[in-house]
Amino acid sequence: MNLNKPTAHEIVDMVGNGKVTAVEVTESCLSRIDEVEPVIRSFIRVDREGALSMAGDIDRRIAAGENPGILAGVPIALKDILSVEGKEITCGSKILQGYTAPYDATVVRKLREAGAVFLGQTNMDEFAMGSSTENSGYWPTGNPWDPTRVPGGSSGGSAAVVAADEAITSLGSDTGGSIRQPAALCGVAGMKPTYGRVSRYGLIAYASSLDQIGPFGKDIEDIALMLEAISGYDPLDSTSAPVEVPRFRDSLVDDIAGMKIGVPRECFVEGMEEGVEEMFRAGLEVFRSLGAEIIEIELPRIPYSVACYYILSTAEASSNLARYDGVQYGVRNREEKSLLSMYESTRKDGFGEEVKRRILLGTYVLSAGYYDAYYAKSLKVRRLIKDDFDRAFSVCDSVVMPTSPCTAFKLGSRMADPLQMYLSDIFTIGVNLAGLPAISINCGFDREDLPVGLQIIAPPFAEGKILRAAYTFERNTEFHKRKPEL
Numbered sequence: 001m002n003l004n005k006p007t008a009h010e011i012v013d014m015v016g017n018g019k020v021t022a023v024e025v026t027e028s029c030l031s032r033i034d035e036v037e038p039v040i041r042s043f044i045r046v047d048r049e050g051a052l053s054m055a056g057d058i059d060r061r062i063a064a065g066e067n068p069g070i071l072a073g074v075p076i077a078l079k080d081i082l083s084v085e086g087k088e089i090t091c092g093s094k095i096l097q098g099y100t101a102p103y104d105a106t107v108v109r110k111l112r113e114a115g116a117v118f119l120g121q122t123n124m125d126e127f128a129m130g131s132s133t134e135n136s137g138y139w140p141t142g143n144p145w146d147p148t149r150v151p152g153g154s155s156g157g158s159a160a161v162v163a164a165d166e167a168i169t170s171l172g173s174d175t176g177g178s179i180r181q182p183a184a185l186c187g188v189a190g191m192k193p194t195y196g197r198v199s200r201y202g203l204i205a206y207a208s209s210l211d212q213i214g215p216f217g218k219d220i221e222d223i224a225l226m227l228e229a230i231s232g233y234d235p236l237d238s239t240s241a242p243v244e245v246p247r248f249r250d251s252l253v254d255d256i257a258g259m260k261i262g263v264p265r266e267c268f269v270e271g272m273e274e275g276v277e278e279m280f281r282a283g284l285e286v287f288r289s290l291g292a293e294i295i296e297i298e299l300p301r302i303p304y305s306v307a308c309y310y311i312l313s314t315a316e317a318s319s320n321l322a323r324y325d326g327v328q329y330g331v332r333n334r335e336e337k338s339l340l341s342m343y344e345s346t347r348k349d350g351f352g353e354e355v356k357r358r359i360l361l362g363t364y365v366l367s368a369g370y371y372d373a374y375y376a377k378s379l380k381v382r383r384l385i386k387d388d389f390d391r392a393f394s395v396c397d398s399v400v401m402p403t404s405p406c407t408a409f410k411l412g413s414r415m416a417d418p419l420q421m422y423l424s425d426i427f428t429i430g431v432n433l434a435g436l437p438a439i440s441i442n443c444g445f446d447r448e449d450l451p452v453g454l455q456i457i458a459p460p461f462a463e464g465k466i467l468r469a470a471y472t473f474e475r476n477t478e479f480h481k482r483k484p485e486l
């Protein structure tokens with residue numbers, strides 16, 4: 001039996017009732033990794049011994065009659081942005097090579113307590129800056145549906161490992177779409193929770209007011225399960241919200257009769273690929289046929305979200321990344337004679353092009369003469385975007401949009417034009433600016449047989465509504481069952 005193929009909830013059942021062992025499941029994933037990694041290249045490091053020893057512990061706990069947790073024996077991959085005590089963490093960057101995390105991120109600790117098994121760290125755009133994983137300081141990752149194409153980004157590795165059945169589920173982070181867009185391009189489910197729902201302690205910061213950790217899964221039940229495991233107030237993150245964590249699995253109800261789904265007029269943008277629009281419209285029909293009411297809404301400030309995001313996120317990044325100066329973390333250029341030249345040459349060699357571009361941009365928009373014109377102005381625009389969503393949620397329960405205007409594109413095809421790459425974040429970024437929860441689910445395939453993502457957005461802390469709509473969609477369609485031929 002291919003034990004790398006089932007979902008997390010199936011594995012928890014099988015391991016829990018003794019049908020299979022956590023070690024067997026882990027071995028299955030490890031051999032799948034050996035099989036496909038030469039083409040997909042989604043892991044920066046695989047921790048064989050670590051994974052097998054965690055799995056062995058779970059099996060021993062089960063044999064001893066202990067309760068091993070809600071994710072007992074589930075092999076999980078972690079984006080290389082999440083701290084695991086004693087393990088190397090590089091955030092996809094050369095500048096952090098050799099740096100070992102001194103503690104567990106809160107989500108990592110929670111997954112441990114839930115009985116998960118860690119397979120290793122996945123590839124990503126350096127410091128989570130990108131939409132294709134091509135900005136990785138190491139190598140690009142291939143899309144399991146067509147390895148000559150990108151898996152999306154920045155959590156491209158975490159999306160690809162789930163699509164390719166190398167890991168059962170995974171964690172990524174989403175600052176402007178980095179969970180939802182790669183989920184869409186790889187044909188899996190990916191969820192960004194409400195800002196504050198999941199602790200950011202131990203997550204390497206890109207843009208702290210936007211960053212949020214979330215899961216990838218093969219189905220919606222796995223998303224609910226993972227969300228339950230990682231959510232909750234954490235005194236170690238001052239922006240974590242003191243709100244109760246519901247049992248998200250209770251929201252898995254196959255019924256959306258009467259749900260009001262808002263579709264923003266602004267989402268039919270120029271440049272959206274035909275295949276995306278076609279499958280998105282077909283997805284709306286699925287919701288309608290299941291009894292949801294589709295209403296046209298307006299999010300008039302959404303067209304400004306990309307500009308707003310690239311000012312605020314780069315401003316925050318320029319500050320967050322100032323700490324990588326060769327003194328405390330990772331690599332140091334030792335040939336330099338003075339402190340200043342050591343800083344300069346470490347950062348020059350350690351950071352890639354995109355990271356440098358964003359530090360420059362962020363430093364510029366925060367500089368004395370431009371702060372009001374750019375940074376302060378963008379904060380106001382951010383508020384207006386939040387107001388747009390608030391207004392929408394006064395007339396509908398959830399908002400549905402495509403996740404990305406395009407399906408997976410060819411590796412290398414968009415690297416020459418960063419602005420074009422930024423514009424492809426148009427549907428995901430507003431959600432981060434407004435701090436909302438959103439999921440991307442597979443709603444079909446375009447003519448080249450590449451997956452298309454549909455996004456469901458809800459008011460703050462209403463993840464349950466999203467799960468219910470996504471679960472109902474999944475129960476009444478077959479798309480999530482298709483697997484790439486690899």
Ligand code: GLN
Pocket residue numbers: 128129130131153154173174175176177178179206313425
């Ligand atoms: N693609 C967006 C960017 O390049 C979003 C990245 C993210 O969510 N981390 O910044």
